[in-house]
Amino acid sequence: MATSHSMTNNLPQLTHPDGSPIRALVVDDEPSLSELMSMGLRMAGWSVAVAEDGPGAVRLAKEFRPDVLVLDVMLPGFDGVELLNRIRAFAPEVPALFLTAKDAVQDRITGLAAGGDDYVTNRSAWKRCCCACTGWSSAPSGCHGQPPNSWWETSCSTSTPAKSPGPVRKCT
Numbered sequence: 001m002a003t004s005h006s007m008t009n010n011l012p013q014l015t016h017p018d019g020s021p022i023r024a025l026v027v028d029d030e031p032s033l034s035e036l037m038s039m040g041l042r043m044a045g046w047s048v049a050v051a052e053d054g055p056g057a058v059r060l061a062k063e064f065r066p067d068v069l070v071l072d073v074m075l076p077g078f079d080g081v082e083l084l085n086r087i088r089a090f091a092p093e094v095p096a097l098f099l100t101a102k103d104a105v106q107d108r109i110t111g112l113a114a115g116g117d118d119y120v121t122n123r124s125a126w127k128r129c130c131c132a133c134t135g136w137s138s139a140p141s142g143c144h145g146q147p148p149n150s151w152w153e154t155s156c157s158t159s160t161p162a163k164s165p166g167p168v169r170k171c172t
Helices: 004-009 031-043 054-064 080-088 105-113 122-136 148-155
Strands: 023-027 047-051 068-071 096-100 118-121
Touching: 023 031, 023 054, 031 047, 047 054, 054 080, 068 080, 080 096, 080 105, 096 105, 105 118
Parallel strands: 023 047, 023 068, 068 096, 096 118
Antiparallel strands: none
C-alpha cells in the first residue's frame, strides 16, 4: 500500500517564483468537504484558509490574499456567486472554482457567467478523487471490493476543466 509520503511525492508542487506556497481560500459550510479539499491542497504544499460563510470569507480574503478561490454556491450569509463578486471588487484577477452540489445546466451557466473560471459538481469531484486514490493505491481491490479495472471502467469519469493550471489525468 502506498504511504502518505509517497502519495505526496506524486502531487505537483506549485509555488510562487520566490518559493512561497500558493494560497487557496476554500469556502464551504460543510466542514467535512472543506477539510477534504484543504487536506489535498496542503498535501500539494499549498497554504489554505477556510471560511464557512460569505461574510467571513470576504473578511478572510482581505487578510489572506488568496491566489485561488474554491467556492461552494450555497452558503450562509450570501451565496458563492455574490461572494465571488465581492471578492473580485478588491481582487479582480483571482481565479475561482465553484465546487458545489448544484449540478443543473443553468447553475453551471450562472456560475461561469458570474466570472467563475471552472464549475465542478461535488459528484464529479468525488469521482475524480476516487480516480486519483485508486491510481495512487497499490491495493489489490478497488471501490466496494470490485477489481480495480472494472471499478475504474464503470465509475471513473472526469472532464477537462474550462481553465486548467496543468494537465488533467484522464481516468478512462
